[in-house]
Amino acid sequence: MYHPTSRVLTVLELLQARPSITGPELAARLEMDVRTVRRYITHLQDVGIPIEANRSNLTMWRSWRAILWH
Secondary structure (H helix, E strand, C coil): CCCHHHHHHHHHHHHHHCCCEEHHHHHHHHCCCHHHHHHHHHHHHHCCCCEEEECCCCCEEEEHHHHHHC
16 A cells, blocks of 8 residues: 555655656556546645646646756
8 A cells, every 4th residue: 555645745856757647647657547647737736846737638647847947
């Protein structure tokens, strides 16, 4: 069983490693539901980490690092 805090930090690491990643891609990498990924993204945003969501056919998230460097 995974600890939720470590999962949230893993989401952050993946967002920083990949400039743009879709919700389904994150969910597949973490072996969890897309809804759970959205909840973790919200947790990161709630603590002040700027993550941009592009709501198209597949939700794509970009971390602040990706926004600044790309």
